[in-house]
Amino acid sequence: MATTLQSASEADGARAFAELIRVEDVHKYYELGETRVHALRGVTVSIAPGEFVAIMGASGSGKSTFMNLLGCLDRASSGRYLLQGTDVSQLDKKALASIRNRKLGFVFQGFNLLSRTTALENVELPTLYAQLNKEERLQRAREALRIVGLADRMDHFPSQLSGGQQQRVAIARALVNRPSILLADEPTGNLDSRTSVEIMDVFQELNQSGLTIVLVTHEPDISRFAKRTLLFRDGKIRRDEPVTGRPRAFEVLRALPKMED
Amino acid sequence: MELLSILRIAWRALSRNKLRSGLTMLGVIIGVGAVIAMVGVGQGASQAVQQQISAMGSNVVFVASGTVNRGGLRLGWGQTKTLIYDDMRAIVRECPAVKAAAPGGQTTAQLVFGNDNWFTNVQGTEPQYFDIRDWGLAEGVPFTQADVDSAANLAVIGKTVRQNLFGAADAVGQTIRVKDLPFRVVGVLRPKGQSAHMGQDQDDVIFVPITTLQKKLTGDTWLRFIVVSAVSRQASYAAQQEIAALLRDRHRIRPGQDDDFLVRNLADIAQLADQSSRVMTLLLASIASVSLIVGGIGIMNIMLVSVTERTREIGIRMAVGATEEDVQRQFLIEAIVLSLMGGAAGILFGVGSSLLITRLLGWAVLISPLAIAVAALFSAAVGVFFGYYPARKAARLDPIEALRFE
Numbered sequence: 001m002a003t004t005l006q007s008a009s010e011a012d013g014a015r016a017f018a019e020l021i022r023v024e025d026v027h028k029y030y031e032l033g034e035t036r037v038h039a040l041r042g043v044t045v046s047i048a049p050g051e052f053v054a055i056m057g058a059s060g061s062g063k064s065t066f067m068n069l070l071g072c073l074d075r076a077s078s079g080r081y082l083l084q085g086t087d088v089s090q091l092d093k094k095a096l097a098s099i100r101n102r103k104l105g106f107v108f109q110g111f112n113l114l115s116r117t118t119a120l121e122n123v124e125l126p127t128l129y130a131q132l133n134k135e136e137r138l139q140r141a142r143e144a145l146r147i148v149g150l151a152d153r154m155d156h157f158p159s160q161l162s163g164g165q166q167q168r169v170a171i172a173r174a175l176v177n178r179p180s181i182l183l184a185d186e187p188t189g190n191l192d193s194r195t196s197v198e199i200m201d202v203f204q205e206l207n208q209s210g211l212t213i214v215l216v217t218h219e220p221d222i223s224r225f226a227k228r229t230l231l232f233r234d235g236k237i238r239r240d241e242p243v244t245g246r247p248r249a250f251e252v253l254r255a256l257p258k259m260e261d
Numbered sequence: 262m263e264l265l266s267i268l269r270i271a272w273r274a275l276s277r278n279k280l281r282s283g284l285t286m287l288g289v290i291i292g293v294g295a296v297i298a299m300v301g302v303g304q305g306a307s308q309a310v311q312q313q314i315s316a317m318g319s320n321v322v323f324v325a326s327g328t329v330n331r332g333g334l335r336l337g338w339g340q341t342k343t344l345i346y347d348d349m350r351a352i353v354r355e356c357p358a359v360k361a362a363a364p365g366g367q368t369t370a371q372l373v374f375g376n377d378n379w380f381t382n383v384q385g386t387e388p389q390y391f392d393i394r395d396w397g398l399a400e401g402v403p404f405t406q407a408d409v410d411s412a413a414n415l416a417v418i419g420k421t422v423r424q425n426l427f428g429a430a431d432a433v434g435q436t437i438r439v440k441d442l443p444f445r446v447v448g449v450l451r452p453k454g455q456s457a458h459m460g461q462d463q464d465d466v467i468f469v470p471i472t473t474l475q476k477k478l479t480g481d482t483w484l485r486f487i488v489v490s491a492v493s494r495q496a497s498y499a500a501q502q503e504i505a506a507l508l509r510d511r512h513r514i515r516p517g518q519d520d521d522f523l524v525r526n527l528a529d530i531a532q533l534a535d536q537s538s539r540v541m542t543l544l545l546a547s548i549a550s551v552s553l554i555v556g557g558i559g560i561m562n563i564m565l566v567s568v569t570e571r572t573r574e575i576g577i578r579m580a581v582g583a584t585e586e587d588v589q590r591q592f593l594i595e596a597i598v599l600s601l602m603g604g605a606a607g608i609l610f611g612v613g614s615s616l617l618i619t620r621l622l623g624w625a626v627l628i629s630p631l632a633i634a635v636a637a638l639f640s641a642a643v644g645v646f647f648g649y650y651p652a653r654k655a656a657r658l659d660p661i662e663a664l665r666f667e
Binding site: 068071073074093094097098100101102106108112113114116117125126128129130173177 | 273579
């Protein structure tokens with residue numbers, strides 16, 4: 001009996017180590033007047049460190065709600081969400097803000113950069129809320145911009161950058177506090193196909209260096225750059241499978257015709 | 262998040278809409294400026310009144326002859342003939358709170374010098390009068406007690422009289438005619454200006470020895486008034502009571518009967534004037550405060566617009582880790598920066614318009630550091646008070662909704 005308990009807790013510890021994210025039977029519903037809208041109807045999934053997961057699904061399938069839960073922007077109505085072994089479903093708003101700041105990085109479809117603020121300052125933004133000193137903040141922001149290949153665009157304003165460059169700035173902003181997970185919500189939704197592949201190249205490289213990435217997309221072309229896809233339908237995961245024959249984005253880029261400009 | 266970063270963000274946000282921030286600030290500028298200028302005007306007026314009253318002499322108590330009630334016909338002050346020179350002597354002798362006293366008689370006369378003439382007040386007194394009223398001479402010397410005893414024809418003239426009779430020429434040593442009697446001018450008084458409550462020209466007067474006035478000009482044997490100085494400002498109340506008691510006794514006025522004289526304490530008048538100017542200051546300041554409150558409402562209005570406009574920015578900040586407190590603090594500080602800058606500009610505006618009022622209207626305006634400090638504090642308080650609600654609103658936003666906001 002004692003040994004089983006011990007082995008169970010050991011197994012728990014081992015699982016916590018092996019799992020970056022564990023979601024257990026999560027439900028989410030919204031009260032809209034009299035009616036209750038079920039957005040998630042019992043989602044259970046675990047994501048290991050170093051994974052690159054693409055979440056697919058039609059609109060209304062619950063994938064965005066799920067993403068908001070993973071991003072600690074919202075809380076589940078029931079079920080548990082363990083992030084690196086800690087249950088975040090019980091944390092208050094302030095603690096959630098701190099987790100968003102330190103452990104998560106967000107990339108949005110619409111880039112969501114602050115206009116009239118330079119690339120460097122946009123990237124610096126999360127560090128302002130992280131009790132870092134000025135030099136440390138600037139150094140990290142410069143480093144993050146270098147990683148996404150925009151070292152020479154630091155003082156440009158978003159309006160002076162192309163869509164792909166803006167999204168790279170957003171990625172740098174997501175990386176600046178050295179998060180455990182990068183969450184990307186339709187990151188290529190506003191980009192042309194070549195630029196989309198370029199962004200996926202950035203993601204693949206980041207993933208190769210060990211960063212866990214969860215990506216929401218409705219484009220099958222994009223999802224195949226990930227290592228694993230989750231298909232959402234009606235608030236549940238319908239399919240969970242590894243990607244086979246995964247292309248390398250830089251190779252795809254080479255094959256793509258250059259834009260004539 | 263450190264204060265310096267917040268201030269930089271606030272400055273950015275405000276300078277992004279320069280015109281709008283400027284107009285919003287204008288409300289506070291006008292409010293603070295108005296408070297400072299109005300308090301300045303009020304305090305300046307109060308100080309001017311105090312100065313004029315103290316110009317009448319320090320610790321002064323006026324005793325005037327009283328009214329008479331003759332068969333129901335009541336005449337004004339200065340009609341009874343019961344106040345006499347011996348009363349004055351008794352006051353000096355018997356009232357311990359009294360330092361000095363000078364008698365006063367009065368008539369009006371046409372003065373003639375050469376081809377010029379001037380109609381003025383002629384007052385009879387003794388030399389200590391000038392000390393009691395703290396009224397020095399600009400030229401010459403006053404007449405002496407010996408001159409009073411001999412009823413000499415000497416005159417000390419006020420500045421207005423000097424100007425009208427002599428112009429730029431020397432006055433001291435000249436002889437003028439008062440009711441056809443020759444008087445030698447021995448001194449010219451320093452100008453005193455208008456009196457505080459009547460607006461009378463106090464310099465339109467000549468002084469002659471009381472004996473000369475009574476014997477040669479009026480034929481009166483009684484005094485119109487006695488000017489008394491108390492030993493100190495506090496003692497002036499005691500002096501007032503001692504004099505009243507003494508005169509009632511000397512004039513044999515029975516209890517219940519009205520005084521046939523009038524005792525007025527300058528400290529009383531000063532206090533009354535002070536009180537009314539304080540009420541005035543308060544009134545002006547409260548009217549001006551209303552505009553400061555209106556300015557605060559302007560800040561609140563603009564901050565609410567700003568929160569709505571920047572909903573997406575708030576969402577982004579929250580997504581990257583800003584807490585509710587971070588967002589609230591940011592907007593609150595923005596409102597405070599707005600109101601403090603308005604307050605600073607308002608102080609300049611208030612001081613400037615105070616100087617302008619002094620220059621253009623000739624009013625004494627007193628700019629007190631206290632008023633400036635209070636105005637600055639008040640403008641910060643306006644920022645906190647009117648910035649709180651918009652900041653709270655910003656902090657309460659749902660990050661998901663805010664990010665979706667177009």
